[in-house]
Amino acid sequence: MNSLVLTGIRKFELRETPKPNIKKTTDVLLKMRNVGICGSDIHYYSTGRIGDQIIEFPFTIGHEGSAIVESAGGRVTRVKPNDRVAIEPAVSCGKCDQCLSGRRHTCRDLKFLGCPGQIEGCLSEYIVMPEENCYKIGSSMSFIQGALVEPLSIGIYSASFLENAKGKTIGILGSGPIGLSVLLASRLSGVKEILMTDKIEERLIAAKRAGADWIGNPDLIDIVEKIKDIEPEQLDAVFECCGKQEALDQAIDLLKPGGKLIIVGIPEPNEISFNINKIRRKEISIQNVRRQNDCTQKAIDLIARKKINADFMSTHNFKLKDAPLAFEFVENYRDGVIKAMISFD
Ligand SMILES: [Zn+2]
Ligand SMILES: [Zn+2]
Known part of the structure; x- marks a missing residue:
């Protein structure tokens, strides 16, 4: 089968690799259909790391996938061959204190698809996953929608940290796929007003179309001052969705006393900083x-x-062989790309 292997910084090779085999009776062999490129994939592609999680080349990345079940181990009950599935990329042990207390996402032995040293990613024609990571999608859902399930689930989970959302005014800093997913999810929770920022015009337009009440570009305006004009009492919560120090600083200035900062973005460095006197005086909570x-x-x-x-x-679609170009597009925000999809047909 073909796999798109990352062999160095910004270097891919389409390689012939052995088709994986089902090892456990609860495993499922999946034929990939669509894979979305995530901001975290871009970190690995352009720097080979996220913080101290470092890639040893060669390695296959990719974790936002939809697939068709090719075959299933003898004890699999959730899915059967030819089922269409969205993939949950986090494989948890099911036995540790975290798993047993309903926190499988912080499992002590978590293995994540396309994460260095964990599991090879899904930019391959076939992968094997445990059955509990395969979620059936109906025939009314497209494989592209299936591949959007993972980023959307992060938006839904992030929005769940907004307690008593009804009537609240929130900010979302960063209008990429994750910021937009937070927007879609928090809209459903009944917030009163959503203010969004980004430095890319196409993303702001997408945010507005998807229901943001106000949009602003921090390269063009002082968003803290502008938002103070619109909302003199400031914001109840801010979702940081771009992983940038300047956005974290803006978030602190945008929040009202007692407000909540929800950090969803992934900063490239290991350390970020806060003005402790600002967050102390306003008694900001950080989630x-x-x-x-x-x-x-x-x-x-x-x-x-x-x-x-x-x-x-999902603004752009590329074939697996053209995936290197897709990464170049996403890294450089070319052509208004929001989410680039790789398709396997
Ligand atoms: Zn992702
Ligand atoms: Zn566990």
């Missing part, structure tokens, strides 16, 4: 989000019931 917990089925149901339409996020 980190680790991917998502138990939101895969919720995302599928919301798409299937047409409560959420995330199709607009």
